[in-house]
Amino acid sequence: MMKLVILLVLVGAFFSCQRPAAATEPLIPEGITYLTREAWGAHAPVLSMRPHQLTRLTIHHTATSQLPDRTLADKLRSLQKFSQQESPLADGRMKPAWADIPYHLYVDVHGEVGEARDLNYAGDSNTSYDPAGHLLIVVEGNFEKEDITPAQMKTLEKLLPALAKKYGITADSLGAHKDFADTACPGARLYGELPHFRRLLTGQQ
Template sequence: MRFPFLPCLALLLPLWAHAAEPLNSVERAIVPVSAWGGTPADASKARRHAITRITLHHQGEPFKPGTDPQAYLRRLQSWSRASKGWLDIPYHYVIDLDGRMYEARHIDYAGDTNTDYDPSGHALIEVVGNFEEVEPNQAQLDAVVELMAMLAAKYKVSLDDIRSHRDHSDNTVCPGANLYRYVKEDYFRHKVALRLAGEQARSR
């Protein structure tokens, strides 16, 4: 891993710890399935797993400003079940254009994929938009960091295991070149490391 900022980390911790909300507030901010009008998955058909990785995806389709993210989630849930025969939305969390985080598939249930990797053990995050065509906005990037940090802390996921869909499958460009750049250049790992260090400083 490349973490050139680490020698300066101690200097940044007091400011970061003061400015950031506790990580448990991130989990409380996630919009639950019931709030966006979804229905629970059939637990008897679920493939249960333990989280060991965090994997980033994009929607892969345009998401225009003004699109209702809750209506999108309801359509995605219906399509996933009726057309694909999946248990539920393939991802565990979805992030909209404003950086709001939504619960999708229950985190205890392994996800689904159209590609050739086994998503068991992966906490799957989708960011709306097609990042082969557009750039992620700062609200989305910030939300990805917060959600990844919360998941890393809760499930003891190492920084090395924060990756993207295309890192696990050769037959996809997901999460799109413009979002993958932040994975490849270790932006998310750097920011998550700072966030976790700040949380540790807060708890001392």
């Protein structure tokens, strides 16, 4: 009987130590300013959303000019309003209403990070790929025309490896919107940094 009790204690101790990284690692690394949905005044989703399991990190850009004089909270509120109603796109198409902001995290021009859609639910896209399984990170700017700011680069260099570690995402599962759809997103200047980010995910400089 005593042997059985000891065995059960050992088994319980073993499994209590086997917590997945997602349960223990912080979402946002120390040193990065993070604005939660509550802090920026997010509305609730207006439609149902699809639960998913994160297996990829996928980078987008906003494809709009960087706005250093607007607060991150204001940008997120505007993006949510655009997202949750039928809205015209730059190419003249009409976008249907989405449940919420299509991305999970927003990296603004100052390197601050905003919480957008709940990570437990798949994002949306106006292109023909299924974003289920993708942790979608949007970086503020049009990187066909603009450069990534030093603050954005500093944040991405911390954020991407931390997210990959937390969710068990490998370097070869870090990509960009254009890897899955016919689009220029996230712009040539940001897309060109992906090999650097992948090296960071493997622990290389």
